[in-house]
Amino acid sequence: MIRIQTDDFDVGAEIARLSSGRHGIGGVVAFVGLVRDMVGERPIEAMTLEHYPGMSEKMLARIEAEARARWPLEDSLIIHRVGRLEPGERIVLVITASAHRQAAFEACQFLIDWLKTRAPFWKLEETDAGAHWVAARADDDAAAARWTVPPGRDPEAAE
Amino acid sequence: MIRIQTDDFDVGAEIARLSSGRHGIGGVVAFVGLVRDMVGERPIEAMTLEHYPGMSEKMLARIEAEARARWPLEDSLIIHRVGRLEPGERIVLVITASAHRQAAFEACQFLIDWLKTRAPFWKLEETDAGAHWVAARADDDAAAARWTVPPGRDPEAAE
């Protein structure tokens, strides 16, 4: 399941909802992304997450479907917040559940790696030197590139 | 921090406690291990976790210290339950927090892989055919072996 929302989410409740009554699940992996207070040497006052409504939902759903096709997951969840967030606030939640932990770990990393390079969200950081759009990170591209895709199955055909 | 307890734990509360007010944390990874309802073809009625009091705390603390030495973690937590647990119940929680997600993912996997092969806990499964001690899994050994250790730094000197 995927959700894009301005409201915060409850990590424990989401893990419980996803795993409750499903006793084939042996391992759940959750990733929570948080707003940090510094970018390099400069303190961040806040961050605004913008997205492309319609395409962002579509890409998250496709990334999730890809993970479900690659790993034997019992369930999965992606929640991404949009709007203005302050340091320490939660931005994103990815949960994967599987019979065995290895599949859950790999699928969770895959989901956040691909989300970070393919889902149309952008961060505007506010610092004492003004607001600026965050630049894409080369190491995020490298992380996503680990998950080699068979030809014709890449959800982002252009890259 | 490490805890061994019979009581259940609250995953959301533990993640919040570990990350609250620490705005250098950009990513938190949590692993929750659950009691499954089947072992092969046979339904499990319950599972009893036994441990070696004293040594289990010592090994968990040492495994955690090793992870903190290898990865730049802002914080970490291991909770392992003991006693009788039914399918769907939580057994173990591992949380890692770091500025960047890669360190948090790797350290979390390292912790659960090493815990599963080095911390003195044992599972007694109850099925309709009686109770039996779970055998160690070769794939757990293989998972732990991924984290190659420099000579003289292995926390389990005998293996």
Place this chain on the structure above:
Amino acid sequence: MKLLYFAWLKTMTGVAEEEVSPPPEVTTVATLLDWLKARGPGFAEALADPAAVRIAINQEYARPGDPVRPDDEVALFPPVTGG
């Protein structure tokens, strides 16, 4: 044709969303970008480095040679930075 701009492409062009009717020679992503660049300094600057701009046609990532049609929704945005 509906155009959408996100992040600094929106800031630099000053446009979030617009309806345009490009001339008949605009048949691909590449020719659309060339036409847009000629619309003014904000557009020229925003689209100066094609490698810094991602294009989606009807919410699917597209390449420079992909065709664009009058009823398409075309979005222009920088590499994504969510998560």
Place this chain on the structure above:
Amino acid sequence: MKLLYFAWLKTMTGVAEEEVSPPPEVTTVATLLDWLKARGPGFAEALADPAAVRIAINQEYARPGDPVRPDDEVALFPPVTGG
């Protein structure tokens, strides 16, 4: 010397914890195991396959050649299966 048994080593020997005074020739893990095996069929069976038994001396994993001393706490258990 204090001996502790866990999991099926406890079940098969019928002992969870005991105080023993091995003879002077018991100086290592290996000689301790040989002495224990001679104590009865439960012990002989439980310790038949040395590869299936883990030993900790004073809560540290130990090897067959490691020394054991009269005031040690020696634990015998199968490969661990927690997590």
